[in-house]
Amino acid sequence: MIRVGNFGSMIESVSRRAFGGSSGTYNVRATELARDRRLKTLSVTVVFLDDTKQLFQLEKRAKGQALLELVFTHLELTEKHYFGLQFSDNGAPPNLANTDLMRWLDPTKPVKKQMRGPGYFYLRVKFYVSDPSKLQEEYTRYHFYLQIRKDILSGKLLVPPSTACLLASYTVQSELGDYHPDEHGPKYLVGMALMPGQTEEIEKKISELHKLHKGQTPADAEFNFLDHAKRLDMYGVDLHRARDSSGKELQLGVTSNGLVIFQNGTKINSFSWGKIVKISFKRKQFFIQLKREQGESYDTLLGFNIVTYRSCKVLWKSCIEHHTFFRLHSPAIKRRTPLPLGSKFSYTGRTEVQSMEEAKLRMKSEKTFIRCSSRKLVVNTPEEKAKTGITSSTRSSRPYDNKVTSLSHEPRRAWAESSPTNLGDDEGGFLERTVVEDHSRAFTPVLPPRTISYADEDPDLVERPTTATGIYEVSHIDSANQPCDDGLVCIRMTPDEEGRFGFNVKGGSDLAMPILVSRVAPNTPADRCYPKLNEGDQVLFINGIDVTGMPHEQVVNLIRASRDSRVGELLLTVRPSSVYDPGEAVEEEPVYQYVTDSTAVRETLEQSMAALSDGLMTGSLIVQFDHLFRKKLGLSTSHASLPQNTNANRYTDILPYDLTRVILECGTNGDYINANYVNMEIPGSGIINRYIATQGPLAQTVGDFWEMVWETGCSLIVMVTGLVERGRIKCHKYWPNIGESMEAAGLRIKSIRCHYNNPAGYICNTLTLHHIQSEVEREVTQLQYIGWPDHGVPDNAAVFLQFINEVRRCRQNMLEPTVVHCSAGIGRTGVLILMETALCLIEANQPVYPIEIVTNMRDQRAMMVQTSSQFRFVCTCILHAFTEGFCKPLPEYIYH
Template identity: 45%
Template sequence: MSRTFAGLSGTYNVRANELALQRNTKTVRCLVYFLDDTQHVFELDRRAKGDQLLDVVFRHLELIERDYFGLQFTETIAHSGHSNARWLDPNKRLRKQLKSSRAPFLLFFKVKFYVTDPSRLLEEYTRYHFFLQIRKDIFYVTDPSRLLEEYTRYHFFLQIRKDIVSARLVAPSAALALLCSLVVQSEFGDFCAEEHDPQYVSRLKLVPNQSADFEEKVSELHALHRGQTPADAELNFLIQAKALDMYGVELHKAKDTNGREIQIGVSGSGLLILHNGQKANHFSWAKIVKISFKRRHFFVQLRREGTERFDALLGFNSCSYRTCKSLWKACVEQHTFFRLQTPKPHTKKFFFFFSLGSRFRYSGKTEFQTLEENRKRLQRTDRTFVRTARFHQTVPIPHINNLMLSLSNGQSRDSFQSNRIQSTESPAKSAWTASSPFCLKSLPFIDKEETNRLSSLSDDSSPVHLHTVHMRPDADGRFGFNVKGGHDQNCPVLVSRVAPNTPADLANPQLREGDQVMAINGSDVSGLSHEQIVQLIRSTRGPDAQLSLSIRPNVYARDALLPEEPAFQYIPADASPTARADALAESMALLAEGLDSGSLVLQFEQLNRKKSGETMNCARLPDNLSKNRYRDISPYDSTRVVLRDALSGDYINASFVTMHVTTTGVALRYIATQGPLKETTEDFWQMVWEQQSALIIMVTPLEEKGRQKCHKYWPEEADDELAVFGALRVRLVQQSDCLATIERIFQITDSKTQEERRVRHLQYLAWPDHGVPERDNDFLDLIVSVREFRAQSSQPFVVHCSAGIGRTGVLILMEAAMCAMEANEAIGALELVRVMREQRAMLIQTSSQFRFVCEALHRVFRDKIVEPLPQFSIN
């Protein structure tokens, strides 16, 4: 009987064979989810380490600034049921870290280190990912402005946006509404009543539990962002998010010694302790002596203070050994990346096998090394990418023909998403401008030829087709086209404009805007500066001269894919000596052209806000923090004003700024400072006295829209008593009011020496909050008054607004440029801003301020309000 049933049974061990198959498999498959909700499977050797997977992921994304990002995976802790998020260790094998039995292994591409200054996230693509991250969980980063690649900023934008949606970043309702209004600006462009119905905001998932009242607030704020391109909106979003308490914080669950549930936040600034979502304590890295862990216990040793005899030791409990170690590793990585210049090398001891504890050390680059490497990188490959709604249907870029077909059928732009970023040689141009509200008719024109060309760009093996354009100059010796770019501008040489009915326009084949110039008269231009390229074209002269251009045709799609235009000039075949000598007239013509095209303002937005390598250590000392009106606006250590006899110390938030006029040898000296606080008023007057300043220029009211911009640091005229500031006594002697400027004269007396001086005070009141003056007449009158007084004193003038960078910078640039105009010098507004920012960070704060001062300069030149002095005029 048993023999009968034995033939009817059988067993096959599927699991054992599957495990054997996995052991014998020579490759592993990793599925990576990206911030734009796309995914990709990577196949690697089974013995590959984490750095090999990171490398192929970064190459897939074409990311240059890699060190801010990482891959995260989730592991389940045995016997506890808890899950723990871990960062992929680049020095360990994948199979040792990814122990899941499922294939492929699942990982998530995320921002790991959050930078502090969003304005320095120069790669827009990175900033975009960072924006999405904050939108999803609303914390992280330290200085987003430090990222040099636009593509990097784009990723940051994506990451932060995801963080907000997932409610990981908690913020007040008002702050969330402002952040989300910038999201809407990035998605839809300028508010357009005809295109945006009352429910247009609800089509975006912005925050958890999104209500109609919240959407109404977002819509109201969105209407105020007119003129901001998607890149502008994303950068402003990051700047606003940076001010949140939980910005840049990675949270870990724990318990305190009393068994209460807490969260320990790790960031580039230190450790944050949260209880019931509220901040309970914060320990900066400077206060921490040591961090350690043992099993499930995490310890923080704090430096002793004051009369304490011993260091304080705090203990916390994690739910498991694995989570405790993850918290400790996060602290090591954050501290090393943001605080050290180079990672501390791991020293191997001879008896290392007897050592106790983890030997983990952070092995990547620090932020300092990353920034240094980016500064040394002379050439970058920027990418063009199409911004569309991140939470809608996706369409890859090679299928642009389908996208355009759908648009022609009336489907909204918001239903499309590009999940493939095409690499080109220049950044993308915004699809809409400040002067035109976003609607379908403002989309860039892409014809069939451009569609085919864009599709071919996805194939790296596509051949480069060149053709030669021959042309002769017209009767006036002109060819009729403009070029821009060059090796010195880190930009390919492009045809930026072709005038109609000129030799360039009538050439066969025709020269077109967007064509890349590869060679001129047989000479390669790849290593030439912009000026050398100009001279090479100008050298083609004579009645029988012929200009030959080797052209890569139509490299960038018109409007949408042209790079942001740097300064360019009209290139004639010949120019008279007088025209070449009149540098001022030529520079003003270029300024007017740059204002008309918008290229000048775009270049201003790309300038470094701070000088690389400069430190601000004195401003960040604990005793000096309260002396700063804004915590992120500080003077450089090298140019700060040092007080000699102030009781509160030698620090004041003020910087020496000197602008030189080369031809005349004149040095315009300023002290750019913040509006005094109540507690810094005595230091302010002490600075005025020590620097022997005879003029104070105040470019702000005391209060704007209910917010104090500056403390009233002077006495009233009616007061008979003196205002006493330390050893100085200040009396208001005279005051005269006009429509825009109030002029005061103060008498200052040193009570120690009885020395007396008179100081003139000009307060300009015609500058509206968050804007620029509608007319420049009153502002020009102020500059005229300042210049008249300049002849009477060689000591530095004190200039301040509220922060001491925005309106203060405008005034300095205006006077310096007018003095250069008198000397008949070429005026490079961008270069002047660079010189100013090398002495005080962020002078001229917004693009609207820069446009205002440039327009005022052009009017001064055009209307001959200021003319070259006779000794510098061209006869």
Template identity: 55%
Template sequence: MDIVESVSKRTFSGSSGTYNVQALELAAARERSKLKGFNITVRFLDDTEHEFHVGKRCKGSVIMDQVYQHLELVEKDYFGLQYSENGSAPNVNKPELMRWLDPSKPIKKQLNNCQYPLYFRVKFYVSDPSKLQEEYTRYQFCLQIRRDILEGRLVLAPSTAILLASYTVQAELGDYQPEEHGPNYLSSIQLIPGQCEEMEKKIAELHKLHKGQSPAQAEFNFLDHAKRIEMYGVELHKTRDNTNREIQLGVTHMGLVVFQNNIKINTFSWSKIMKISFKRKQFFIQLIRELSEDYDTLLGFNMESYRSSKTLWKACVEHHTFFRLDSPKVKRKFPFSLGSKFTYSGRTEFQTVADVKRRGKLERKFVRSPSKQLVRPVPPIEEKGKGILAPGRPPRPYDNKVTSLGAKEPRKAWADDSQLSDDDGGFLERTLEGPFSPGGRVLSYVDEEIPSPTSNGLYDTPPYSASHSPTSQITDETLVTITLHPEEGKYGFNVKGGTSRDVPILVSRVAPNTPADKCTPRLSEGDQVIQINGVDVSHALHEDVVMLIHRARGTSDGKLVLVVKPNVLYAGMEEFEEPPYQYVPVGELQRPPSPENALEQSMLLLADGLASGALIARYEMLYRKHPELTCDVSLESKNINKNRYRDISPYDSTRVILKNAPSGDYINANYVNMKINGTDIINKYIATQGPLQSTCEDFWQMILEEKCNLIVMLTTLIERGRAKCHKYWPNVGETLTMQNVIIQCVGETTDESGSFIFRDFSLTDVKNNTEWNLKHIQYVAWPDHGVPDSPALFLSFTEKVREARKGDAPVVVHCSAGIGRTGVLVLMETALCLIEAGEPVYPLEIVKTMREQRAMMIQNASQYRFVCESVHTAYLQTIGDEAKLFR
């Protein structure tokens, strides 16, 4: 035994060598096993599939990179790979079964069975498609949203579904071509759930309107409308609130949203949320404390399981990091704390956008996959009004790989149509109507002209020949003359009425992109036709009017001269007036957590509200008329004709009462006083309508009695051919004499931009023989409907008003009705004063204060959005100016 040991020591000592055969064999086996790996099938948004080979120990990032390379996807961070534990496809009814592949974890630890496919999907729905630089990225988003619609994940109105479907058709088929696209050319394409023949007709009509749009343009318009849908990008998670009521929570780019029966009932923006947590089956949201509270608001929700609770929590972490942070690398405050250490490991949206801008756009063409086929039984079941969805057709023999295609020559969308309806004024054979029509007019209160469908971004208006351009002129304040020349044999409007000689002829419909739509002023639904080519038709029968229109179209130039009375359909009709009561949610005005940074926090809330759309949603829920305030005096028979518009009446409690006016004490005007919090300042206004010829003396009597020294005019006299305000002042060097006051215009200047006109008046009180000076500032660059082009010019105008304000006398502000643009100016000046005082600005609270003094102040959502954007711009300018002082 001793000999063996001594030999062994001598043998393996000194100059010797070893070779570990077993260890190397095991290592080689492990390497071979790793190289073998396994195949994973990925199913793409166009229903194509591809197999990818990965090693057994690879992390999720490996296969994700392979997928992105396969698609040659640049803006890849918006997308992810989903899988389910049981191999099922994404299911709208069971979203809790789906998991997102984590790029930082091994694939084998995440997939129970690698035979199950992965699903390539949009993970982060962009808030604005203009952020997507690549056409190919937008195409993938379109595929995802179409799938969301067909699978019932994205709930939307039928009219919106039809509009989106029309953009899909334009992107896939190009311009409408009558010789190629027969009456049922859409019947084999699966576009929307419950697709039926009536819907396809409406899609086809909209398809015709998209002529000239390239696939990329059609897809951008598709996304631009899809982003406004309430459930866009929201994957609902089932839960119950503290009353055990069934609700759903969804995570979006702007925060958490709460739905009940697919109706949004609440929104918690990221700036309002302090902390999100979960414990077992409970999910918690801790909100920032409000000024009136001495405790933090903690909301609890009961999820279906621990797994669903954690899935929702992880979605919150990822969405907040992706959309709100510049970089995901945020140090944990307590690195050794208990609980989940999960973080988002990809790039943020900020990094993605910056990287793509640095690289520049990749100009490339690719093949778009077709929509699925829709197979119907023969004959179709029309009584149910729905088609039957069939499995999609096999994909074309190509996938999403980049390829070169020749550009397709645009085709004409409008075809000759000799068949005319019996009430045709040169319109389409069939037109959109009813609840599916996105071009249908929404009645609003009248300060702004109701825009045509071509002016709201829904349709592109092509240029038209100057020789055929429609013209118009004003005959007086109530009648308008419009001259039309046909395009493609059509004028573009329908008429109704004339069933007897006592029933007026009214314009019932106006088609977009036609002479009737493009004329100035636009021929509008509800206009009464008084004359046709010099023939009086105020008491004509319907068939006589149709004959006159046909006769005009048959002449060599097709000239049609109409004299119309504007919008008689809407004048004084009770069913279109504002309902007396409207629900106002409690607590819609959110406040910051502490007085020190109250202004800053209010601006954060404002920015979030603008980005998410929540700001507009809350505005639209606010009453227009205060339910407890009356307007009885305005409805008295002696005063009705003093109102420019039947719908716009001053509250009795705040109306201006004239003392010595020859025609009585009534004028359509209200006192509006705006207190500036944190100061002793009260900005006083008189909000009034643009004077009529018959109320001009009442207007100047009000100026006299109130000793006003500033008038702000926010309209021109004529807009789109319609009288908006009577010229109530004299020309330069001339004098206007009233019973109690004499007005002389002593000067008039225009600013360099041509946007503002400044006038100086001298007023004489006849009875007291006293004089004083008065300034008149007119904003002439505000569009006839809508909002100014940018906040900068409007802010400059508001500053001019502030500089001209003197003393304690109220500033008289008017537009046409004295509610829309008038309210925008009052809100803007109020906000500027609050910012100067370092006080928080809550625009909705300001609107509410104004509407308690004059009904309907700030008339529509576009005006409210614009003034909120202007307030935020002014705040950013203030911060910039302060920063310069400390440099």
């Protein structure tokens, strides 16, 4: 045994050379520390959208995908591919000041290398869904709702004041439920963070809107919040700072549809993915190469200067990710090259199509989750409660307060394209003789559709949040004399900077006509206010003054005087055009007339479908539709206006042209019926599809309807409306029940078979027509489409196409015209004829131009395809039919 005290002297006596060559050492402590370092985990903090935090432990070398899976598992978030984790290069929380420093966690790289500062990551929506109805789970929609609220409150998403108040009212409905005067005091919104610049006056406006959402569950309110938010110009735009070649500051926005360019907050140009051939970057320069147009011998290359090289690459990556996620069915396969040049980045996650397919295959999960509160403070004392307007109530709490279970049904929508009083009726905006109001349905505000601005527009015409705030402006006008019954609407508006309200009126006591709105100019206070002023509305009161007995000039002077008053606000009380009968047809004043260029070179079918896709993405196609004439100039409707025929018209301003009207030979009430022949020729095929577009029969015109069916030899009737929708009669029941018979106009009509097709949403009714005098009998098929909702348009293009397929099957080898009707015989009727015409053009390998088809239809019957939402829907169906292979060119029309 060697004592420690002698160990040092012994080493000194030994040759250093001998010791080094024949001995060894083993560092026990260092080895154990190395073992501990290998076993050490990585601590990562994730901040969720409700601002709660969670600490996650990762293996030190774990990649980003591992952290993402931990987060999604912790949240039980199944539709996870829309989300990502963000961090900033300087480690600071996300805000407007460090937008250029924000990065997305790369799933393929180690988390350790992407951590900055204290190691905080923030859950955010990475890909903004174009329509909230695409999301299957209420829980997913709730996270989108939280994200957009955060975008609004932070100032990232700019919202006009009127829209911001409406969105805030949905938040209040989601958190507090229905408005109750005994529970919600005058200041019950104090302490809730609802929108930037929130004031007491704004809270009053939000409260008024909150009262209108009665009956909506939190899921309903959040769904409607998202549906209005998706229409905002800046919704889902990933902005990046840039400069053009002259040094002007720009912002490049990456969206689901392509690239958008902003200057000083105004959109000056947009490029859809369909027009972009290639995107690239080199150092701090970003390039997009555009598709070569017809007649061009070179491609267009646009370049932009980005702030830093890193920011330029981030922009480039964002383009790749958005294009892949929204445009491809699956990510592109990464090919290996022997000498790779440039960045090797590619998007490796799921696409939107894959995500939706996964969600449909997976059963909807019944989650229970807690909704976070918007309250900025906690009220405890009675004094504080009184200050914020919160009172105690014995009313039992709602079953869905705070803690809710995911709903299996579709949330109740609260939007439409038409005026609020119309609530989205597809035949709305026209003057109906018989109106049955539905007072049981809760009223919910509707915003006008988003307008599209272009680089060559006058900047003064671009919507400014500071003007035309409409109903949300505080009025100082005494409205005690304003009538407020259910049939009237009060509209407030302020003039623009040039002192204009943007609408015209006609009529007056001197003209023996009511005061009617004759024109509303686009993008003016009258067009942007809420509720929106519409052509055909009857003006009853102006600033509380009854104008029903005033001459025209006095009414105009009264409107001008309000512009020059101290308040500068105009308050109109109107009876919307959809709920009154002025006693005579109101002739429309066409402001625009869009004429297609027939001299242009015809495209191939594929080129026309690409143009259709681009037109839908950029909105240019909808703008063209809005500028089409609705009634053909020079075509008279004198027969429809004859006194003996006026009672045969369901709507007083939807009248058949004399030139193409159906003339009855043996009509019980004469030769008149509200119907037009509409013939659609398919070029290159020799096919002419013949239709009769007509209104839904009235009780007094059922005999005329069946007489028309008999005289024209029709054997197919297509009905695209319900008998009653939202309490309003749309069509009189003109056929008997199954097994029963009825007589009309010398005909005995009997129903012999009835079949309901559930997937395609239609009823097939087989009828026999027996002519009593001649004893001749004929079989007629009636197809009634019931899959069209009572507002808006169908949600499922595939289901609608199944019904169109059945119509086409029944029309095979038919030379006689097919009778098509809805209520007015123009809206859904026009959609069906446009859809079938487009499918025939595809089969004939001919280009499809929906604008030309609508123009052709309106040459034969006025106003065919009534609203832009209907036109957008049918264009989407055409594109779906072509891209999904539902309809293909027939072999005999394919030229080799």
